[in-house]
Amino acid sequence: MARLAHRLTRDIDRQPLHPREVSPLELNRRHFLYGSVAAMAAASSLGTASLKSASASAPRVAPGARVLVIGAGFAGIGAARALALDGYTPLIVDARDRIGGRAWSHTDLGTSVDLGAAWLHGGDDNPLKPHAQQLQIPWHPADYGNGRRIDLRGDVIGVAELADSMGAPALQARLADGLFWAWLRWRLGRLVNASGSGRSLAEHWEVAFAGAPDADACALRGAMESYFAAPLDEIALESLFVGEGDELLPSTERLMTGGMQRLAEGLATNLDVRLDTIVERLEWSPGRVTAITTDGEIEAEAAVITASVGLLQQSRPQLSPALPDTHRSALNRLAMGLLNKIVLRYPHRTWDDGEEYLALCGSRLASVVINYGSHGGAPILVGMLGGQRARDVEGMSNDKAVGLLHAELRRILGANLPEPDAAIVTRWGQDPWSLGSYSFLPVGARGNEAQTLAEPVADTLFLAGEAIDTGGYGAAHNAWRSGLRAARQISGGGPLLPS
Template identity: 30%
Template sequence: MINRRFFLIVSSVILAHIVASKNLANNSLKTTKKNKEKIIIIGAGIAGLTAGKTLQNKGFEVILLEARNRIGGRLWTSKKWDDAFVDMGASWIHGKEGNPITQLANSINAQVFPTKSEKAIIYDINGKFITEEKEEKLDTLNNKLQEIISKIQNKYDEDISLQKALEKELKWQTLSDVNKQYFEYLLNSNIEQEYAADISQLSAFYFDETKEFDGDDLLFVKGYNLISDYLATGLNIKLDHTVESIASNSQGVNVITNKGNFQADRVIVTLPLGVLQKNIVKFSPPLPEKKLEAINQLGMGVLNKLYLLFPKRFWQNNYDWIEKISEKKGQWSEWVNLESALRKPILLGFNAGKFGREIESWSDEEIVADAMKNLRQIYGNSIPQPIDYQLTRWNQDPFTFGSYSYYATNSTPNHRQELAKPINKKIFFAGEATSIDYPATVHGAYFSGLRVSQEIITLTN
């Protein structure tokens, strides 16, 4: 399911990380005497806001430069529907147990709603509820996939794409059409929707190299921006400031934006990987070769959303997830029932990777019509048209060029580590793509904000 990692990894390493992060977060709340250093933070997403809050509470002078006309970055709560706020970016606290975002949510009494992967209903390619026999077959094939993936990661001497490895191990050409459809559904729902990339792009070695928190996944009933708004309180944030260049020398840093120059002792860069890959922001001196290699080797995925608001519910309300084995891999195969959480008849559909990118070139009307065609296969032609819709095109977003990072073929955790390294104690990097333990998550971005803050605090003590 999209709301769980393909493999669950819980270890003492995670617990140690959590304890350290809790201590750092608690310490950051204790305001100390004013530090004369000035820090510029580029980006007011979760990483930038966390770093800003931590450093300001430690006495640093902090200014955040945000290109958008809002804070939050890839946390983006739409309030278009007054009585139902929906998240266009991140939606879930992934794993509530020990998750720092859970702690933040509790501290501001944010209302959350659990969604469970086991509360799912699956329909076949013809839109019919799958029989118990077919469900058992899916379980068998899923177990086979997990076994093969475990073997793949210990079998090959050199990294290849997950698709090439699986095609070899499954003897793809010999499979029946039905088995191919089942495997494609499992690969899309368990992996491609999770990592926002096709298996043809994912590293067979490292695609699932991540750690997880245990417990339910939680939706914010009033939107994820409750967290970013809380972190932003009291910070000096300049919106609509697009950074064009960053220059550094022994004296400090100079940041040029579309609205003027800003000087400081150090700068924290939280630009999404997709923006770094486009080389839009110029660095002087240029970024080191190893840093550039890391930027270009890692992948930036796409996961797009479509919210449909209906006049009434026509689906069963005792399921959180509505899934379909689609004719074209990944085409409207994952839906979330939001009526229980938002008290409105709303369905949320996902499209990831290749198909997620493809539909960005379609008109809104074409996207909605294609989604409705899929839903009518399941629920019949008499279901009502949506009253309204909201959708995303993250790959076209000029401030992200994608949704979140993934391990592309031939990328490794060392690339994330390299991306996170500071340059000459002047330029620092944060964001989910720099997280080795929790990439592609809000809590990974949060931890990166704490990490980079501690790097600067240590240098200036």
């Protein structure tokens, strides 16, 4: 069994904008789960394949055809760019008044702060990395060992260095080593039938961490609920066995200090994009689609649909005829998660600029706090809210949410912390064009939902989005990769963009 955490010092790249990256923890999904052998077995048994190795085939849609792309996020932009490269005529439509989808960069606080997607995950393997470099969008290498674990549950705050607590091999090896037998039972079950295990990640967690240092396990659990955007007792055990090594508690990540939305906008350059255009209904038959929108009807020969899982589950847009039963069944086994943020800007810094992260145990709201000052930005602290905390803030007033987090930060950073002079509270569950942050596998999921949803419908409808990438889910690069896959299905295997 591979060790879950180990030291990593690595020169990722030598770009002037992107300095030498050093991370103390390599916490990738393969190490986190069950070692490279088991990871390869799981990936191969799920039929996962790399885009690069997919063989060319006859086009499903005639070359040069018009293709409607619903959604101007990374999935839609990726599909449209690849289709244009293959000689098709893509048209992107989006209900929002901006490009980027769930990549939304706020720039009114003295620096760019991403309210949605914020990181490039996966190190050098992230297919968006070369595009960010080409567009010269600044990033900051994330050092997850640079910070403290804070226990707020008692009258006296408990403090430990992150590298010595959540990064401790003894702590994290409990989860990795214990997962082997859980994975084996899951794999054997899949050989017998196609149903899910019916077990939650929380069930395994309680067993794996029995007797572990309480505050460390508490903080790690909060970080995982932020990663999965759901409470652990709702997350299927299968969540840990899906993908091709996507990072769980990752290293070699880049925080996009220049803005993820800026990356999306740069990638959309020269594409035909219509914003403020709501697709209310999509009527289709093999080889033809008609979109009834708030800006009139649009005719095309095929459609790439990148709406979120939350929207598709509510039949938005309405499809006539509806998706096949196989697709609807897979869709209904997924769920939308919530990762909200509370952004606090202060008049000046009173805290250590060199400390990047605070991992909190016992917080009313945040599981992780990011210090933007350590990234060369403004005096901004961002609380990350996952699991039940993210749901709680949806029903809070801004004043209450800001007040609760600020009070906790004063306990941690000292009474001289001034009142924030600006704040933003996200509520992605109330966003009408996403109904959540990103997808997760709830208890009852099988782990093969993305493979099913990625199957073309009558060579006319092609689904894409972060939930429909066969190599993982939940991140911007998953959305991008799914868009490339949809374009390849349409063209039959034309040239791909760098990936």
